[in-house]
Amino acid sequence: GAGVSQSPRYKVAKRGQDVALRCDPISGHVSLFWYQQALGQGPEFLTYFQNEAQLDKSGLPSDRFFAERPEGSVSTLKIQRTQQEDSAVYLCASRAGRSGNTIYFGEGSWLTVV
Amino acid sequence: GDSVTQMEGPVTLSEEAFLTINCTYTATGYPSLFWYVQYPGEGLQLLLKATKADDKGSNKGFEATYRKETTSFHLEKGSVQVSDSAVYFCVRADAGKSTFGDGTTLTVKP
Numbered sequence: 001g002a003g004v005s006q007s008p009r010y011k012v013a014k015r016g017q018d019v020a021l022r023c024d025p026i027s028g029h030v031s032l033f034w035y036q037q038a039l040g041q042g043p044e045f046l047t048y049f050q051n052e053a054q055l056d057k058s059g060l061p062s063d064r065f066f067a068e069r070p071e072g073s074v075s076t077l078k079i080q081r082t083q084q085e086d087s088a089v090y091l092c093a094s095r096a097g098r099s100g101n102t103i104y105f106g107e108g109s110w111l112t113v114v
Numbered sequence: 115g116d117s118v119t120q121m122e123g124p125v126t127l128s129e130e131a132f133l134t135i136n137c138t139y140t141a142t143g144y145p146s147l148f149w150y151v152q153y154p155g156e157g158l159q160l161l162l163k164a165t166k167a168d169d170k171g172s173n174k175g176f177e178a179t180y181r182k183e184t185t186s187f188h189l190e191k192g193s194v195q196v197s198d199s200a201v202y203f204c205v206r207a208d209a210g211k212s213t214f215g216d217g218t219t220l221t222v223k224p
Contacts, residue, residue: 033211042120042203042214043158056210091158099207100146100165105158 002026004106006092012112013082021077021109025094033103034067034077035091043091049075082113116140120204120215127194127222135189135218137178137204145206147171147180147187152201152217161189161202194222 005024013019025032031050035043036059045059051072060067064083069075079086089108095101121136139145149161149171162171167182176191187204199222204215 035214040217042216045211045213048210059211093158099209099212100163102160102163103148103205103207103212104160105150107157 004092004094004104006090006106006109008109009107010110010112012114015082015084015113017082017113018078018080019082019111021079021090021092021111023075023077023092023106025073025075025092026096026104027073029094029096029104030072031095031097031103032069032075033093033095034075035093036061037089037091037108039088046077046090079111082111084113087111087113116142116145116206116208116213118204118206118213118215121218123217124219124221127220129196129222129224130193131222133189133191133194133198133220135202135204135220137187137189137215138185139187139204139206139213141182141185143208145208147178148205148207148212149176149178149187149189150203150205150214152203154200158203194220196222196224198222 034046037043047067048056049069064080066078091108093103093105095103146165148163151161162173164171164180170179178189201217
């Protein structure tokens with residue numbers, strides 16, 4: 001498809017389990033972003049890639065969160081030893097280049113930690 | 115740090131009413147400004163944008179003007195429709211990350 005694709009769409013994890021969330025950005029988009037959106041709130045920035053380089057990871061809430069984009073295309077957000085407070089929608093977005101360009105969002109991966 | 119402050123909701127209007135949703139941003143750097151909308155059950159999508167001071171973004175009858183002197187990017191529509199019911203997010207985009215406001219939920223009643 002032409003849009004940003006995320007998988008899985010829904011994930012239920014037991015507390016302490018590791019999860020991996022995948023993002024396929026729009027082909028050719030240099031910039032890739034991960035956001036966390038809690039219920040009733042706006043998306044919170046997690047991390048930003050330009051090609052394969054992770055230029056900003058200041059939003060990652062703890063060292064249990066890790067993101068990679070090894071070939072500058074697909075990205076994976078990994079959460080280790082999940083906690084209940086990790087329950088949220090994780091949004092991936094991509095952008096063609098400069099800050100004035102439109103950011104295109106995927107539909108999100110809904111994570112529930114029980 | 116960079117931030118966006120958005121008018122708190124929820125906002126409830128009757129069809130054909132005038133809409134304003136206020137948005138202000140911190141006066142650092144030269145961000146681009148966006149309004150994104152999230153319709154019920156759907157993902158975030160771009161509504162309009164402005165990349166420099168005095169630019170006006172417009173789409174689907176919505177407008178917003180990038181005002182550097184007041185660090186604002188208020189969203190307006192002259193006559194809302196039931197189909198405009200959604201959550202609206204004001205966003206500032208810098209070279210790297212983008213910062214979202216908390217969102218304003220708009221409900222339009224017939």
